[in-house]
Amino acid sequence: MRFAILAFPGSNCELDAYYAVSDVFHEEAELVSYEADSLIDFDAVIVPGGFSYGDYLRSGAIARFAPIVPALQQFAKSGKPVIGICNGFQILTEAGLLPGTLQKNTVAKFVCRDQQLVVANNQTPFSSLYETGAVITLPIAHGDGNYYCDAETLKTLEENDQIVFRYQNNPNGSLGGIAGVTNSEGNVLGMMPHPERAVEKILGSDDGVQLFASIINFVKKHEVVSYE
Numbered sequence: 211m212r213f214a215i216l217a218f219p220g221s222n223c224e225l226d227a228y229y230a231v232s233d234v235f236h237e238e239a240e241l242v243s244y245e246a247d248s249l250i251d252f253d254a255v256i257v258p259g260g261f262s263y264g265d266y267l268r269s270g271a272i273a274r275f276a277p278i279v280p281a282l283q284q285f286a287k288s289g290k291p292v293i294g295i296c297n298g299f300q301i302l303t304e305a306g307l308l309p310g311t312l313q314k315n316t317v318a319k320f321v322c323r324d325q326q327l328v329v330a331n332n333q334t335p336f337s338s339l340y341e342t343g344a345v346i347t348l349p350i351a352h353g354d355g356n357y358y359c360d361a362e363t364l365k366t367l368e369e370n371d372q373i374v375f376r377y378q379n380n381p382n383g384s385l386g387g388i389a390g391v392t393n394s395e396g397n398v399l400g401m402m403p404h405p406e407r408a409v410e411k412i413l414g415s416d417d418g419v420q421l422f423a424s425i426i427n428f429v430k431k432h433e434v435v436s437y438e
């Protein structure tokens with residue numbers, strides 16, 4: 211299968227994602243410029259972390275207008291998996307592909323450390339190989355990771371089982387300790403922690419392995435929806 215890994219000016223985690231997919235999982239990966247206008251022939255898209263456009267205005271707020279974004283929106287509509295990690299999550303909320311927004315951490319600091327998470331839902335293309343309720347460790351590294359949405363949206367997220375990961379010992383003030391959510395269709399995930407930095411024991415954790423393996427399983431098990 212083929213992963214597209216988007217690269218915006220200021221992205222800095224695209225090579226980590228590329229390494230995880232190609233060297234650890236031996237799947238095809240291609241870096242796709244923010245200036246491209248098509249995602250035809252890809253099976254999954256990773257919107258990686260970083261500081262797109264210097265995080266000016268708001269994290270992700272400028273990237274949302276990049277030429278690749280209409281193709282990303284169309285790709286997401288086709289039902290194929292899209293994962294936004296950290297700045298990628300911020301871009302997906304700004305692009306209207308995920309509910310809610312990411313505000314400044316309540317501690318008003320950039321927080322960079324290993325973080326325990328609870329897998330809140332394993333019935334998604336991104337989490338099927340975890341047990342629901344499992345506690346996993348992934349690194350976090352963000353200044354704007356404080357997830358917020360209005361009360362009605364939170365109710366919908368809970369009723370539809372769209373919350374995939376929650377923090378233990380909430381590091382950033384996120385509503386309900388939310389660390390990762392999907393769209394209502396379940397094929398777009400945004401998460402602040404970095405699974406691509408936790409794919410080998412030597413990195414301190416390999417708890418991100420099941421996440422990528424879940425995506426690969428999902429694509430290989432399902433007939434690929436044709437993309438127009």
Ligand SMILES: NC(=O)CC[C@H](N)C(=O)O
Nearest residue numbers: 259260296297352353354
């Ligand atoms: N690692 C990242 O992607 C950083 C995300 C974002 N720019 C922040 O600091 O909140």
